[in-house]
Amino acid sequence: MQLYLAPLQGLTDWIFRESFTQHIGRFDKTFTPFVRVQSGDFYRPSQCNDLLPVHNTFQKPVPQFLGKDAESFKRFEALCLEQNYTEVNINMGCPYPMVTGKGMGAGLLQHPREMTNLLNGIFADTELKISVKCRLGLENANEFEELIPVFNAFPLEEVILHPRIGKQQYKGEVDLDAFARYAPQLSHPVCYNGDIRSVSDVEKIQQLVPQVDRFMIGRGILQNPILLAEIRNEKVNAGQKADMLRKFHGAIIEHCRQKYSGDLHMLKRLEELWEYHAETFENGRKIYKQVKKCKNLGQYEAVVFQAINEME
Numbered sequence: 383m384q385l386y387l388a389p390l391q392g393l394t395d396w397i398f399r400e401s402f403t404q405h406i407g408r409f410d411k412t413f414t415p416f417v418r419v420q421s422g423d424f425y426r427p428s429q430c431n432d433l434l435p436v437h438n439t440f441q442k443p444v445p446q447f448l449g450k451d452a453e454s455f456k457r458f459e460a461l462c463l464e465q466n467y468t469e470v471n472i473n474m475g476c477p478y479p480m481v482t483g484k485g486m487g488a489g490l491l492q493h494p495r496e497m498t499n500l501l502n503g504i505f506a507d508t509e510l511k512i513s514v515k516c517r518l519g520l521e522n523a524n525e526f527e528e529l530i531p532v533f534n535a536f537p538l539e540e541v542i543l544h545p546r547i548g549k550q551q552y553k554g555e556v557d558l559d560a561f562a563r564y565a566p567q568l569s570h571p572v573c574y575n576g577d578i579r580s581v582s583d584v585e586k587i588q589q590l591v592p593q594v595d596r597f598m599i600g601r602g603i604l605q606n607p608i609l610l611a612e613i614r615n616e617k618v619n620a621g622q623k624a625d626m627l628r629k630f631h632g633a634i635i636e637h638c639r640q641k642y643s644g645d646l647h648m649l650k651r652l653e654e655l656w657e658y659h660a661e662t663f664e665n666g667r668k669i670y671k672q673v674k675k676c677k678n679l680g681q682y683e684a685v686v687f688q689a690i691n692e693m694e
C-alpha cells in the first residue's frame with residue numbers, strides 16, 4: 383500500500399512537510415499545494431518558493447500545477463525541470479468559484495474537450511511524468527463518465543480521485559458508490575482521496591475496491607499526525623507520540639521564525655493548522671481557543687508545549 387500526503391494550500395507547505403518528514407514519518411509521496419499559472423505566467427510568483435529544493439531537503443514533493451492551457455503548463459514545466467523534478471500533478475479538483483469560473487481546477491471537469499486539448503498539449507512534448515488529481519464532476523458525479531475515455535487516452539502516471547463534486551467543496555459525504563463504479567474503468571493506477579480519518583476508513587475502501595492500494599490523506603493527518611504510523615501498523619506509545627509532536631512543533635516554529643518577519647502573520651498561519659490539529663488533543667477546543675488568543679510567538683510556544691506535556 384502507498385500513502386500520500388494531500389496538498390492543502392496554506393497548510394501542507396514546505397514548513398509542514400519538512401517538519402513532518404523529519405520528526406513524524408515519511409509518506410510514499412507528498413505534493414505541493416497548487417501553483418497557479420495563467421496566460422503563461424505565474425499568478426502569484428511566491429507560490430513557486432514551495433518547490434525550491436532548498437526548502438525540500440527531507441523529501442522531494444510532486445509539484446502541482448493549476449491552469450488550463452498548455453502554454454501555462456510549459457512555463458510550469460520549465461521551472462520544474464530547472465529544479466530537477468521528474469513528476470508533476472495537475473489539479474483538476476479545486477472547487478473555488480474564482481478558479482472554476484476561469485475553467486481551471488474542477489472547472490475543467492465539465493469540459494472534456496478543453497481537458498483533451500490541455501492533455502494533448504502537455505503530452506505532445508514533455509519529459510515529465512504526469513498525474514492528475516480530480517473530483518467526480520463540478521455539478522454532478524455523472525460528469526465523470528465522459529472523463530474516463532479522456533484520461534484513458536493518455537499515459538498518465540496515476541489518477542487521484544476525490545469522490546466529491548466541486549459544488550460540495552469539502553463538505554457533505556464522499557460518494558463511495560461512484561468511486562467503486564468508476565475506479566475500475568480507469569486504465570491507470572487509481573489513488574483514493576477523501577475523509578480518511580482512521581485505519582477502518584482505509585479498510586472500508588480496500589474492501590469496496592480491492593485493486594486500489596494508494597491512499598492520499600489531507601485533513602486526517604493534521605487531525606492525527608500518528609495516523610500514518612497507525613495505517614502502517616507501526617506501534618507508537620504515548621511517550622513516543624508526545625516526543626514526535628514536540629520535535630515536529632519545534633521545527634515548525636523554527637522554520638516560521640526564518641520565513642516570517644512579523645509574529646502576527648505567522649500566528650494566523652499557525653492558527654489555521656490548529657483548526658484541524660486541535661483534535662489531536664483531548665482538550666483540543668480549549669487549546670485552539672488559547673492558540674487564537676496568542677499575541678506573539680513566545681505565548682504560542684508556551685501554549686503548544688504545555689499542551690504536549692499534559693498529554694504524557
Ligand SMILES: Cc1cc2nc3c(=O)[nH]c(=O)nc-3n(C[C@H](O)[C@H](O)[C@H](O)COP(=O)(O)O)c2cc1C
Binds near residue numbers: 391476544598601
Ligand atoms: C484548506 C484546503 C486547501 C486545499 N488545497 C489544495 C491544493 O492546493 N491542491 C489540491 O489538489 N487540493 C487541495 N485541497 C484538497 C485536498 O488535497 C483533498 O483533496 C481534500 O481535502 C480531501 O481529502 P482529505 O479529506 O483527506 O483532506 C485543499 C483542501 C483544503 C481543505
